[in-house]
Amino acid sequence: MNPRLTIATAGRVLQQIRADHRTVGLLIVVPVVLIGLLAWIFSGTRVFDNIGAPLLGVFPFVVMFLVTSVTTLRERSSGTLERLLSTPLGKGDFLAGYALAFGALAVVQALVATGFAVWVFGLDVAGPRWLLVVVAVVDAVLGTATGLFVSAFARTEFQAVQFMPAFVLPQFLLCGLLVPRDGLPRALELFSDVLPLSYAVDAMRTLTARVDAAGDVGRDVAIVAAFAVAAIALGSLTLRRRTA
């Protein structure tokens, strides 16, 4: 890997996103609107304080998964990926460049969404607030890493979009938001143990409930980050310089 090429690639990806004002708007505004809607639905109850933080982790995961899988698929189908792999750019540089670019975007998204949740919609958490941003950013990077990996198995943009319900919704159902994970049937509980989103939501729940959250949250964040690294490593196996 070559840091200069990684940064050049991240810069190029950010330039492309910047040229697309509507996507930037959607990326930043949609999570805020959803969080606001949630606060409004549950106004006058404690529900928003309980599920607000977990959803603050889920939204960036979903959004980044979608954006990344479609962008990289476009890169594969337009022939630019084949061209890039015939240049000195390494596969690791390519993937890390994408992760870096979308990670930077995730920082902005998480700061805006968390800021609105806490100061405008009155989200009250027991743990430190800055940890909300850290967890949200790691979740977004996980979404990017999974999107990079999954895009290898899609031939069209339609298929890539369909991977969202296929990969993301089962994780959402099992992550402990609908039914706490220890209350799930045993088989499903075990299955939820190997899904990354479960740990993302666990981290946010701990943060919601406990003042001394940092240790447990740190462990969950490390697990989510490990999933992200594994997804990027698997993704690099799907990039082939030589094709049939």
Next chain:
Amino acid sequence: MTHSQAPAVVVEGLRVIRGSREVIPGISLTVPRGEVVGLLGPSGGGKTTLLRSIVGVQVVAGGTVTVLGEPAGSPGLRSRVGYVTQSPSVYGDLTVRANLTYFAALAGAPRGAVERTIEAVDLTTDADSPVDRLSGGQCSRVSLGAALVGSPELLILDEPTVGLDPVLRRDIWAMFHRLADDGTTLLVSSHVMDEATRCDRLLLLREGHLLADDTPDGLLARTGAPDAERAFLALIETEEAA
């Protein structure tokens, strides 16, 4: 010109199978350094597959391809070989300048390479337009520029003049010869036979077989045909009669 050097490309017994079809059943050829070599023949004849094998992005079934003294696709070759695919492979949502700046960074090109390339492919007035807004011919010139910007020693160009008007085609071919005079080797595919006369040397490919490897004059003399197109037809007839 530097004919004394080893050839830029040496292909020996190359076999390529795509799906269940043997696209190239076994081909051997050389491309001398510092020349513009045309790879001509009908579409579906294996031109793109041969070019991809030389770039090192094609899975091959057998034989060897040596490029600038190294096996095709070696990491050391990635900054020395430029490849322009048939359909423009650049970023449509970025400007011409942003595209070339990125590819220049990947190739480690010196400062000034971007502006020089923009001039060379005649896109100065459109340098700050997104590529999506340009015409087809302009897009292919951006794609060509993305390969030129790294000043590679060997340029592999797959049908670079498709969709270009005659004036631009003449200018692009003039640029190819300028690059060759500076020592670059160019392998240019085309299915337009009248481009044959613009090459220093010709490779005629049909159904994965090499029909001829000659200079344009040599080819005409050998077949007694008045132009490249009829020389090509004559070669096919001789082959079918044999």
